[in-house]
Amino acid sequence: MSRASKMPEVALAAATRARPRPTWPTIIGVLSIVLGVPSLLGLVLSFCTFLNSGGGPLLGLAQLSGLVLAVNVGIGFWWFGSAFLLFLGGIRLIQRHSSGRTLHLFYAWIAVSLIGAYASIWLVSILTCAPDGRIALAEAAWQGIRSWLLLILYPAFLILWFMRPPIKQQVLEWEAPAM
Secondary structure (H helix, E strand, C coil): CCHHHHHHHHHHHHHHCCCCCCCHHHHHHHHHHHHHHHHHHHHHHHHHHHHHCCCHHHHHHHCCCHHHHHHHHHHHHHHHHHHHHHHHHHHHHHCCCCHHHHHHHHHHHHHHHHHHHHHHHHHHHHHHCCCCCHHHHHHHHHHHHHHHHHHHHHHHHHHHHHCCHHHHHHHHHHHCCCC
């Protein structure tokens, strides 16, 4: 048998050989569920505590002015929604469904927007209510900046990860019918 006649058999064998299943969807999916569940529970329990105990640990929230209270409540609802997107996106990613990528990107863009908005509000409030000592202001600002940077790490990672062309292609292949 000539070498040319063996080539189609070799190509067919290579094409029918199953590619290893990537593990990144499971890892990111489980991590998203692990990060989403405490966020959901924390927001729900905080709200229930606030309603049932006349303010309880969130009494300071009830004493805020109308606009600041509305902004905080609005951000809380958006956080709840984004945490739900993260949780649901984790489940869909483990199931290898393309909506997992979409949900993660929605979560990431909402989280980045919320973190940016809340960090801006926080920084303006620190600057307008600055104590007399500028060292205390600088230390408070540095503490806040570190907190915001830690909060933004996972959403930024998700945006960078899911926008990569090889990942987009893998997700598209999940929806392709098997032949």
